[in-house]
Amino acid sequence: MSADDTGGRDETSRAADAAVADDGSTVGSGSADPDADPEPSPPLSISDVALSYGGGEPIVEAERLEVPAGEITALIGPNGSGKSTLLKAMNAELSPDRGAVTFDGTAVEEYGTTELARRLGLLSQAHTAPESTTVRELATHGRYPHRGFFEGMREEDYRAVDRALERVGVEHLADREVGGLSGGQGQLAWLAMTLAQETEALLLDEPTTYLDLHHQLRVLDAVRELNAEHGVTVCVVLHDIGQAARFADNLIVLKDGEPYEWGPPDEVVTDDLLREVFGVVADVGFGPEGPTVTPRTAVADSDDGDDDDRTV
Numbered sequence: 334m335s336a337d338d339t340g341g342r343d344e345t346s347r348a349a350d351a352a353v354a355d356d357g358s359t360v361g362s363g364s365a366d367p368d369a370d371p372e373p374s375p376p377l378s379i380s381d382v383a384l385s386y387g388g389g390e391p392i393v394e395a396e397r398l399e400v401p402a403g404e405i406t407a408l409i410g411p412n413g414s415g416k417s418t419l420l421k422a423m424n425a426e427l428s429p430d431r432g433a434v435t436f437d438g439t440a441v442e443e444y445g446t447t448e449l450a451r452r453l454g455l456l457s458q459a460h461t462a463p464e465s466t467t468v469r470e471l472a473t474h475g476r477y478p479h480r481g482f483f484e485g486m487r488e489e490d491y492r493a494v495d496r497a498l499e500r501v502g503v504e505h506l507a508d509r510e511v512g513g514l515s516g517g518q519g520q521l522a523w524l525a526m527t528l529a530q531e532t533e534a535l536l537l538d539e540p541t542t543y544l545d546l547h548h549q550l551r552v553l554d555a556v557r558e559l560n561a562e563h564g565v566t567v568c569v570v571l572h573d574i575g576q577a578a579r580f581a582d583n584l585i586v587l588k589d590g591e592p593y594e595w596g597p598p599d600e601v602v603t604d605d606l607l608r609e610v611f612g613v614v615a616d617v618g619f620g621p622e623g624p625t626v627t628p629r630t631a632v633a634d635s636d637d638g639d640d641d642d643r644t645v
């Protein structure tokens with residue numbers, strides 16, 4: 334699918350407000366039959382958006398993009414191409430200079446902060462918490478949007494925190510202070526906080542950074558599980574293109590702040606794309622789980638992507 338193709342997806346099939354599922358969780362709309370497919374959470378849509386910091390030159394411009402309802406979409410692109418900036422706009426942290434980002438048909442800025450946080454969870458790259466905060470306390474912060482201002486933790490909040498710690502595999506770190514964690518352990522702790530929010534949609538900015546392969550797969554499995562069990566809509570920034578192609582239902586490729594291509598991985602990932610967008614010569618194959626990518630070498634900086642095959 335090309336960047337300017339509207340895709341014609343039906344935006345009317347939106348889930349009702351989050352309901353309490355059988356296991357007490359509040360993600361998605363739940364279902365009486367555990368074997369039935371969950372009703373998908375709403376989509377995120379971007380139309381005619383220009384994003385900048387402080388009203389300067391646009392960093393991202395996109396006519397139309399969609400993170401489809403109840404599907405996993407990976408946002409990929411070179412360093413500085415605008416992935417985090419786009420995610421910030423999806424979470425109403427950055428107001429568009431033009432156009433709108435909508436979730437469930439409403440511009441994200443029109444939601445109150447707490448209401449949006451109840452429905453949309455963001456794992457950003459910028460983490461700050463007092464060093465003495467324990468992993469469990471951090472995960473507990475994820476429950477604030479679901480509690481009244483003066484309310485303490487309810488039974489369902491404790492259960493949500495336990496579920497998040499378990500999903501991410503950090504129960505054994507629950508009483509450790511975040512200041513004493515390794516980079517990867519810290520990343521998992523912040524992810525547990527985001528999952529404890531139990532939202533209908535998840536925006537994850539490089540959730541696998543710092544993680545060894547086992548933990549990368551564990552995190553992606555946890556996200557896939559949430560998507561399959563609760564229909565959670567996911568937009569995730571990943572740098573490993575092969576991993577993104579295996580994991581996601583759709584890819585959005587950003588280049589220099591503009592959508593270059595979007596659609597299913599087997600349509601999007603080609604050796605031309607890897608060369609022209611990522612500046613790498615790579616072999617692209619097709620396995621049972623979708624495209625496989627074997628990077629060979631970096632294209633020389635002076636190569637403009639024409640027929641010249643020089644490599645560094």
Ligand SMILES: Nc1ncnc2c1ncn2[C@@H]1O[C@H](COP(=O)(O)OP(=O)(O)OP(=O)(O)O)[C@@H](O)[C@H]1O
Binds near residue numbers: 411
């Ligand atoms: N707070 C900011 N103020 C001004 N410019 C910014 C700010 N944050 C990012 N930028 C600029 O916006 C552009 C896109 O940055 P962004 O972080 O969105 O890219 P990215 O694709 O997520 O990159 P990476 O893969 O390196 O994380 C870059 O040129 C960056 O320098």
